[in-house]
Amino acid sequence: MCIYVRALTAEEGSEIDSLTRSSDTVTHRHARTILLSAQGIRAPKIAETLGYTSRAVGKIINAFNKKGVSSLPRGKAPGRPRICDDRTRDAIVELLHRPPSDFGIQSALWTAPDLAVVAMDQGIVETISEDTIRKELRRARMRWQRAKRWSTSPDPDYEKKGGAYSV
Numbered sequence: 001m002c003i004y005v006r007a008l009t010a011e012e013g014s015e016i017d018s019l020t021r022s023s024d025t026v027t028h029r030h031a032r033t034i035l036l037s038a039q040g041i042r043a044p045k046i047a048e049t050l051g052y053t054s055r056a057v058g059k060i061i062n063a064f065n066k067k068g069v070s071s072l073p074r075g076k077a078p079g080r081p082r083i084c085d086d087r088t089r090d091a092i093v094e095l096l097h098r099p100p101s102d103f104g105i106q107s108a109l110w111t112a113p114d115l116a117v118v119a120m121d122q123g124i125v126e127t128i129s130e131d132t133i134r135k136e137l138r139r140a141r142m143r144w145q146r147a148k149r150w151s152t153s154p155d156p157d158y159e160k161k162g163g164a165y166s167v
Contacts, residue, residue: 003058006065013038015069026074033060034072041064083128084136092125092133119135 008016019031029050036046040070043057050057062069084092095118099106105120112130119125119133137143 002042003061004040005034005061006036008034012069015070019069019072024074025120027072030060030064030072030074030164033057034064035060048141083132084139088124089136091122092119092136093142095119095122095124096142 008068016031016034020035022028022031029052032050033046033052036049041049043054043061046052046142047054047057052060054085059088060071076128092115095115096110100110100114100118105114105123107114113134116128116133119128
């Protein structure tokens with residue numbers, strides 16, 4: 001038994017025709033599949049013409065028969081879900097505003113591995129890598145830069161005396 005596309009409306013025909021001029025190869029080939037099927041060409045011949053298998057042609061036609069023109073453009077690949085949402089990213093950025101020594105790290109400077117460990121210890125995320133920390137900071141429009149060392153003093157007139165670098 002051969003499968004054919006259902007009868008096309010005039011509106012669908014014009015939409016499909018415009019999709020055949022798409023710069024995306026997948027969208028173009030899906031639209032061509034539907035137009036060829038609407039002309040009464042059988043799935044094996046369409047598959048041979050477009051470089052598909054008969055099974056792939058059948059899937060394209062079935063999807064079109066169920067969902068219409070919206071089934072023709074290339075779908076976005078789902079990808080892996082993000083580890084951090086906006087709230088989690090903001091919580092990680094807030095950690096950077098506190099010194100590492102607050103969390104028992106014997107350094108005045110944050111490192112990505114230290115930040116990852118603290119984020120997990122604080123319950124912000126269940127697990128996170130240092131690479132993900134860097135990516136999330138980039139998404140927050142922050143750059144991981146070489147740390148600058150600043151001289152400080154408990155003297156209240158320290159800055160007036162010119163002992164500190166001015167920012």
